[in-house]
Amino acid sequence: MRHQAIKFLEALILLSMAVFLQLTLGEVSGVWINFPFAALIALSFFLGFWELVITVLIAVFLLNWQPSVSLEMVILAAFPLLSLWLHKLLPWQIWLSTLVAIFVGFLILYLSIGAVLIVKQANLFLIDLFGGLVYGILVSKLMEFRK
Amino acid sequence: MGLLIIILGFFVFLRPYYAWEFRNAFFSPAPPPADLAFENKYLRAELAKLNSVKSALGEPSPDLIPALVFSRYPMNFKEEILVGAGRNNGVSGGETVLYNKMLVGKVIKVFGDTSLVETIFDSRFQLAVRVGNGAVDALLSGGAEPQVTLIPGKSKVVSGDIVYSAAAGSPYGLPIGDLGVIKSSADRLFIEAGLNLPYDLNEIKLVSIVKNAAPSD
Numbered sequence: 001m002r003h004q005a006i007k008f009l010e011a012l013i014l015l016s017m018a019v020f021l022q023l024t025l026g027e028v029s030g031v032w033i034n035f036p037f038a039a040l041i042a043l044s045f046f047l048g049f050w051e052l053v054i055t056v057l058i059a060v061f062l063l064n065w066q067p068s069v070s071l072e073m074v075i076l077a078a079f080p081l082l083s084l085w086l087h088k089l090l091p092w093q094i095w096l097s098t099l100v101a102i103f104v105g106f107l108i109l110y111l112s113i114g115a116v117l118i119v120k121q122a123n124l125f126l127i128d129l130f131g132g133l134v135y136g137i138l139v140s141k142l143m144e145f146r147k
Numbered sequence: 148m149g150l151l152i153i154i155l156g157f158f159v160f161l162r163p164y165y166a167w168e169f170r171n172a173f174f175s176p177a178p179p180p181a182d183l184a185f186e187n188k189y190l191r192a193e194l195a196k197l198n199s200v201k202s203a204l205g206e207p208s209p210d211l212i213p214a215l216v217f218s219r220y221p222m223n224f225k226e227e228i229l230v231g232a233g234r235n236n237g238v239s240g241g242e243t244v245l246y247n248k249m250l251v252g253k254v255i256k257v258f259g260d261t262s263l264v265e266t267i268f269d270s271r272f273q274l275a276v277r278v279g280n281g282a283v284d285a286l287l288s289g290g291a292e293p294q295v296t297l298i299p300g301k302s303k304v305v306s307g308d309i310v311y312s313a314a315a316g317s318p319y320g321l322p323i324g325d326l327g328v329i330k331s332s333a334d335r336l337f338i339e340a341g342l343n344l345p346y347d348l349n350e351i352k353l354v355s356i357v358k359n360a361a362p363s364d
Contacts, residue, residue, distance in 0.1 A: 061159045
């Protein structure tokens with residue numbers, strides 16, 4: 001029970017850091033790297049359903065920029081929950097499955113909202129994806145350490 | 148656990164403005180230092196800041212609705228800002244939005260007390276504009292670096308010419324920026340240029356919404 005609580009607290013700290021990094025870097029540079037999305041996907045490999053729901057709600061609360069539901073926030077919330085189920089199907093080690101899940105998640109996000117951006121501003125997509133993969137693997141390794 | 152989810156759900160769907168305040172707190176100025184000399188300097192800086200806000204607003208006008216910027220779209224796909232004036236303040240949608248008397252975007256969605264503004268930095272933004280003293284027609288295409296496109300090839304425009312609004316539904320002649328470096332378009336039928344702006348999106352904290360004209364009977 002205590003171990004589970006510490007793990008959840010650790011997840012919340014990693015998510016908070018991800019939100020802080022995204023907002024700070026975005027405001028300063030104008031390039032928004034989706035660290036919380038990557039963190040949520042990585043955390044879906046370690047948390048239970050209800051714990052993940054709480055972290056997803058916190059992320060949506062902190063990132064939502066308008067008082068209505070948007071496709072971006074639906075994907076941000078839904079894909080990590082889908083990944084919770086998906087990772088049981090992935091045969092690889094956790095870190096590799098995390099990378100694959102993050103790659104698929106980012107691809108779905110971009111194809112759903114800004115497919116043109118992948119072609120027109122490929123560097124933005126690649127920076128976002130690279131940042132997400134790095135943060136995701138960091139979250140994965142830290143959570144695995146605690147497991 | 149269930150109670151926590153209900154509370155979080157309440158904040159996510161019914162009280163999102165707490166998050167905007169939280170986000171803004173990341174970038175709020177540091178509190179004044181205790182030392183009097185330092186505090187004096189801090190207050191003078193605050194006064195200068197308030198004066199700049201006052202100049203950004205200009206003289207109070209019944210045709211302008213001042214609005215604070217609450218939050219900014221946090222991903223790469225759009226360049227939208229949420230401002231603190233909505234249906235309850237007389238915003239109906241489609242209004243032109245000004246920053247320091249310069250056109251910076253248009254209202255695309257209206258809520259009760261807030262509105263969503265698509266800025267000229269958004270790649271979907273387009274506006275008919277005119278360039279320079281010759282009033283040459285052109286099209287402003289939004290993006291991280293907005294471009295003035297479809298300028299007729301034989302027109303006499305030079306870098307530094309003023310670019311101003313000339314679109315239906317938007318007040319005529321609102322300044323947007325200066326023409327940047329001029330080059331030929333890919334098909335060589337037109338010329339195009341970047342847009343020099345005296346500000347960037349990060350510094351916009353207060354805007355004015357130009358009220359739509361009341362429909363005539």
